[in-house]
Amino acid sequence: MMNHPVEDPKKSTNLVIVPRLGDRYYLKSVLTNVFGPRSIPYIRENIMANGQVFGGPCDEYEQVRTGLKVFDLADIETACPGEKSGSRLSQIPDESVIRLGYLFRTCDALVRDKSILNFAVKKAGQLSKNPTAENYFNIVRLFDVTADITNKDSEVFEKISSQDSYKKLPSEKQWQLLFGLTCKSTDWQVL
Amino acid sequence: MKKLRLFWFVIFMTFGTHAKESTNLQSSLSEQQIFRRCYSQMTRLYLPANDSRLTLIKNKKATAVELCMNLIHKAQLNNQLQISGTGHTRIETDAIIKTFNTFHVSWFQAYFFARQSDEFFTANVYDSTEMSIPYTLAFFKPGIQFRETLTSEKAYESVRSTKKPIYFLDHFENGEYLKVDDKDVWVTGGQLEVEFKPDLVQTGKLLGFRESKRTKKFVEQYEGIKMNIVPGQAMGGGVLGSSSYLLLNSGLDREDIPDGHFYAHRSWSKAIVNDLLCRSLPVLTEEDVVQDIKNDSQLEFQKNVKCLTCHSTIDPLAQALKDKMILPVYSADGPKMPIPNKSLLVGDLRRKEGPVRPADNVKPGYLKMRAFNGNLIEKPAGSIKELAGSLSETDDYYICAAKHYFSFFTGVDVDLNSKVEPSSAVADYYNFVVAEGLKLKQHQDVRTLIKDILSSDFYSSPNFGVKDE
Structure with missing residues (x-):
């Protein structure tokens, strides 16, 4: 072995801090619990399939090949079909604009699906009635059961609900907006 | 929980932010929030509102750290080293073991x-x-x-x-x-x-x-x-x-x-320094390797003091594997x-017998490096077993493990390559990781290390003590 590059003697810095965000498995668990089993296809398409963005390494030995391009997976979401780099994904994913983009897309798709929205709303109030501040707080606590409800949350709801454009919306659209807003928040993703 | 959106946005926009001021450990999460934190990190599962452990905390029947440790305790392998448990406990156990097994895999480059x-x-x-x-x-x-x-x-x-x-x-x-x-x-x-x-x-x-x-x-x-x-x-x-x-x-x-000489498992040596000691080469100074210079060598790097700051570590280590091809x-x-x-x-x-191979004429392997604190380490490493024994006597091996676990639970990745200013915020994290590593060397129990991390002010702080800039 003759190749012996000189190492860069430059030492790196002392501390690197990244937000302790949940990975794709955590996001899936939260969103599935909030929005119900019908949400799974959306989550698979936008979040689980984008491991590079959301983090969460897979286990390559859960992948069992029984023939050429024939897979038998112990767990379709934690094995790594077709992605060799999947086992290398970080458990502490980086925040990124792309991550936000995929999350926004997921949340929009979930709240636009009436049956999915209905499933979620039942846990926080009634679809036929306009959401109250307490309903909004319920939504926040649905995503994170231990979330502190602060004056800021009251102010957020106050600001939204005082808008004329919001007031004109039918109750379903108001629920849609509040669920969408909370779903897109980073707060519940921080562990 | 305190709203962190702005904080995290600032952090992520500056990628790899370096804390400049003292740590902020003033505010603290509630006990339920601490449990939610450890539960979500370890299981990567949703914590539902009706989880009985939240009630235990609310009624002051248990602390968050006790319940976090109980999660780990329940996930223990049985005597046959198999994952055990049934029902929801099994779901959590599978999840925790999977989380940490893949986490341990990630220690290796x-x-x-x-x-x-x-x-x-x-x-x-x-x-x-x-x-x-x-x-x-x-x-x-x-x-x-x-x-x-x-x-x-x-x-x-x-x-x-x-x-x-x-x-x-x-x-x-x-x-x-x-x-x-x-x-x-x-x-x-x-x-x-x-x-x-x-x-x-x-x-x-x-x-x-x-x-x-x-x-x-x-x-x-x-x-x-x-x-x-x-x-x-x-x-x-x-x-x-x-x-x-x-x-x-x-x-x-x-x-x-x-x-x-020409052929040695040097990349393996380098991997050990990186993976098991959390250090990057060089881990020796030029003064440390001056005596290793061989001006008559056929290998250019043996004539160059800069090259030797790496090779004087990795080449002797590779001798531990001289019999493996x-x-x-x-x-x-x-x-x-x-x-x-x-x-x-x-x-x-x-x-047992036969012609002497060139590798047999080279000095037996040894571990030579500067430790995290700058002290020079020189220990025998003539075989894999001897090298392993020498590594297990270093402080650095345990500090590296503490660094990994601290990073997992907090997202704060302490660099062990260089010394820190005692007055900097970095020092708080660095000192904690080093102290926990040294304690691990003494008590040898990973769970005690984890309990210390979960019990620390860093862990109960909303943003792990990172000052909101």
């Missing part, structure tokens, strides 16, 4: 054959994740001392749901579907070309672990030296004795025989081609 170099075949014979298992056992099997990750004589492998081994990775090359099965004949590289039908790693859902029982032996010969090849057999020295670790990191081509596996059909591209085996060149 090279850890999967198929990803590393398209070595599909090799991944069937050697468990790519073998190095992580000792750490998972130390975490989930009470009574195992952390130093055993280096000193154990045993090799372990995963037990998975597909009991009958299946070649889970196959290869399509040059228009031909290559699969190791009964229809194709494979032979070991070497002078004897022995038919190669090894035992295989298990695949499927992870059920637990076991001591490697694979004993199928292949006798090969290379340059007159007979070798017993037993894929999966322990080489001693815990993690260091992992064949997978050698194969993933050797840097030598197949059939290169280590001679202590890497062999290919060939398809016996058609032209003699190693198939797939780099099918590898570890061959042992040790023998």
